Amino acid sequence: MTINVHYFASLKEHIGRSKNELPYTSPLTVREVWEQSNPDILIPNNVLVAVNMDYVDWDHLVEDQDEVAFFPPVTGG
């Protein structure tokens, strides 16, 4: 019963780790996933969020075993 949380690029450096696990007890939004994972860090502007490798909005409900990822605006190409 866990949610796997990942961070990338400048955001990973900002919060000081690349991932954490969160115990899953009841449905929660990705915003709550951030708040429980990083209680002392406000969500920086422009952060994007994906669940199971698809973009979602901040009210998206996360389920058990989901992979949640937070990252800054993308800069490929």
Place this chain on the structure above:
Amino acid sequence: MTVILYQQGFNPYQILQDYESAQLKAPEKIGATSIFIGTMRDFNEGSNVTGMTLEYYPGMTEKQLEKILQDAHSRWAIEDSLIVHRVGDILPKDPIVLVAVWSSHRGDAFDASRFIMEALKSTAPFWKKEHLNSTESRWVSHNTNGYQLKTP
């Protein structure tokens, strides 16, 4: 529809030649091929850049690139498409991205390849860290909108 990520340098012209001779769908229907190659500059936003590191999200990056190609195939009459992208440590003049679209007609080939490139720039999870010298580096904060006109 093919997506390839390279950890090492790649030669876009060789890849195109190999792809066309071995993998290309419906070669007899192709009347137009549109190709875009992006390479690394040695300057950005007023600074000299000596190299960069391209981070990505294994799994999601491929998934989003495949989704972009599927979108392009649903919107334009194209026969085949290819995205090749570098990850890892890159030096100036190295190719970063190759987009190729094969179609019966130039309009679909041009427009689909432009769409693929702009969608990649705004949605594919890649992040560039520029190295300015041996000790200093910085993350590129965002990509610009390629459709926006440059003001002189």
